[in-house]
Amino acid sequence: MEPGEPTEKGVIRSVTHIGTNRKHMTKDARPYIGRFAPTPSGPLHLGSLSTALASWLFARKVKGEWFLRIDDLDTLRCRNSHITRILKQLEGHGLWWNGAPYCQSRRVDLYHDMLSWLKTEGLVYSCVCTRITSRREGAIGQDGPIYSGRCRKGFPSISPERVAYRLRAPSGRIFLDDRHFGYLERDIGRDIGDFIVRRTDGVIGYYLASAIDEHDMGITEVVRGADLLLSSLRHQLILAALQLPPTSYRHVPIILNGIGAKLSKQNGAPPAHENNASANLTRILRLFAQRPPPDLARATPKIVLEWAIQHWKPDRIPKSLEIPLTPNRKISAHLLSNSSAVQ
Numbered sequence: 001m002e003p004g005e006p007t008e009k010g011v012i013r014s015v016t017h018i019g020t021n022r023k024h025m026t027k028d029a030r031p032y033i034g035r036f037a038p039t040p041s042g043p044l045h046l047g048s049l050s051t052a053l054a055s056w057l058f059a060r061k062v063k064g065e066w067f068l069r070i071d072d073l074d075t076l077r078c079r080n081s082h083i084t085r086i087l088k089q090l091e092g093h094g095l096w097w098n099g100a101p102y103c104q105s106r107r108v109d110l111y112h113d114m115l116s117w118l119k120t121e122g123l124v125y126s127c128v129c130t131r132i133t134s135r136r137e138g139a140i141g142q143d144g145p146i147y148s149g150r151c152r153k154g155f156p157s158i159s160p161e162r163v164a165y166r167l168r169a170p171s172g173r174i175f176l177d178d179r180h181f182g183y184l185e186r187d188i189g190r191d192i193g194d195f196i197v198r199r200t201d202g203v204i205g206y207y208l209a210s211a212i213d214e215h216d217m218g219i220t221e222v223v224r225g226a227d228l229l230l231s232s233l234r235h236q237l238i239l240a241a242l243q244l245p246p247t248s249y250r251h252v253p254i255i256l257n258g259i260g261a262k263l264s265k266q267n268g269a270p271p272a273h274e275n276n277a278s279a280n281l282t283r284i285l286r287l288f289a290q291r292p293p294p295d296l297a298r299a300t301p302k303i304v305l306e307w308a309i310q311h312w313k314p315d316r317i318p319k320s321l322e323i324p325l326t327p328n329r330k331i332s333a334h335l336l337s338n339s340s341a342v343q
């Protein structure tokens with residue numbers, strides 16, 4: 001993979017075209033290639049399994065391919081035992097993938113090559129701010145703190161090994177035409193700001209690695225949880241900086257637990273056990289409003305998935321950002337509030 005032609009130093013070219021435009025969205029002649037990219041910091045729970053199932057169904061419905069990528073760059077959080085467990089859970093639920101899994105930890109040379117190119121082009125700069133400084137000085141945007149730009153002018157005396165790198169985000173607006181939630185538009189400076197592409201400890205940032213991978217793996221549509229909706233804008237900025245075409249996204253609602261929080265390892269969501277595979281799959285299908293027949297939960301996972309492929313109706317998936325696991329909870333849409341651009 002090679003980035004594009006050299007640009008005017010320090011300026012991401014064609015900022016007005018950053019994002020997934022409608023022309024790009026409507027016809028994609030390539031065969032469908034989807035992916036699931038878990039972080040192996042724990043086993044899959046019903047929430048992560050739901051995005052796995054959704055992305056698998058989008059791929060299998062059109063006889064496309066579905067790749068597995070293990071996002072294991074953060075060695076402090078990731079464990080090989082979790083990788084083994086996740087693979088077993090996917091197999092047990094019948095969610096087979098194509099080819100060998102990709103592992104981000106084995107792809108770091110590629111990310112560093114891309115980062116070097118960004119450095120050469122002046123599109124990233126070194127940052128010595130701590131998380132605390134960044135938080136104290138930055139405004140809080142819809143998707144977390146906005147960096148103040150304190151280090152934009154550089155710290156030449158600091159060893160390059162001990163600094164973080166931030167993408168020099170241009171001013172202007174950025175667009176995303178999400179295939180589920182529709183058109184989304186944000187002010188880059190106000191809502192996103194310069195963000196980390198390499199951490200102080202040398203670990204490549206999630207946004208950079210994932211943006212490169214979606215392109216390099218040939219992914220035609222990224223299906224993932226709606227909590228990452230605004231993160232997709234950062235991926236698009238990185239791709240624009242690397243002069244690579246935008247990725248297409250389809251975000252699906254995330255699942256909330258009984259107290260209205262996203263199901264997560266941190267808040268103790270139980271692992272989705274493969275012994276309950278058919279029950280888990282049909283439960284997720286119900287949450288996605290696919291209306292599986294009541295006795296389907298007693299069939300084998302293979303039968304459940306065959307039914308799901310045949311009856312997969314993306315239009316029925318709720319347009320809300322969140323789906324409560326237990327009914328009658330208030331559904332919020334805080335990420336999309338204050339945005340007149342969402343249709």
Ligand SMILES: [Zn+2]
Binds near residue numbers: 126129150
């Ligand atoms: Zn800084």
